[in-house]
Amino acid sequence: MLKKLIIASAIAMSLTAVGCSTTQTSTKQQENLNLLQNKTWILTHIGATEFKTDPTAHNVPSIQFDSATQRVSGADGCNRIMGGYSIEKDKLSLTQLAGTQMMCVNTMELAGKYNAALAKVAAYQVYGKTLRLLDEHGNPVLQYESAIQPR
Structure with a gap:
């Protein structure tokens, strides 16, 4: 009888530990999503190369992730870009990206x-x-900064 009680207690403690770590992971993932979505991110680097934003530029390279529609939008320095996105943990998939087709000399x-x-x-x-x-x-391919300080 004591053996069954010890086994049942061990199983219950294991399930509790797994449940707590899953909750902590889910909370951290939600915090990351809250930091990512619904703000404008301004490009600072492409790969390791720093990019300085010209405040007078027409379409400053930027990106926004809209949590309500799961749509991504922004600009590439010349054209507007748009598409969809999906997130699973820290994985990000950008889908069906499209853009305007303007000619920008510089x-x-x-x-x-x-x-x-x-x-x-x-x-x-x-x-x-x-x-x-x-x-x-x-490896980092793009890096951005937000003008909005997270809360």
């Missing part, structure tokens, strides 16, 4: 690099005012 090279980097995105990290979009190996 920013076509930037737009090309930006869109090539977006095509590699497989995950994300967000902390404070910084967002990093990562490739499948965990």
Whole structure:
């Protein structure tokens, strides 16, 4: 009888421990989603190359993730971009990306690099005012800052 009681207690404690760690993980994932979504992220780096934003530019490279519609939008330095996204844990999939087709004399090279980097995105990290979009190996392909301080 004592043996059955000890086994039942061990099982109950194991299930409790697993449930608590799952709750902590889910809470952290929700916090990351809250930091990521519903704000404008302004480009600071493509790969390791720093990008300085010209405040007079027409379409500053940026990205926004709308939690209500699961849509992504922004600009590549020349054209507006839009599409869908999905998130599972720290994995990020950008789907059906499309953009306007304007000709921009001084920013076509930037737009090309930006869109090539977006095509590699497989995950994300967000902390404070910084967002990093990562490739499948965990290497940063794009980095942004938000003007809005998280709460």
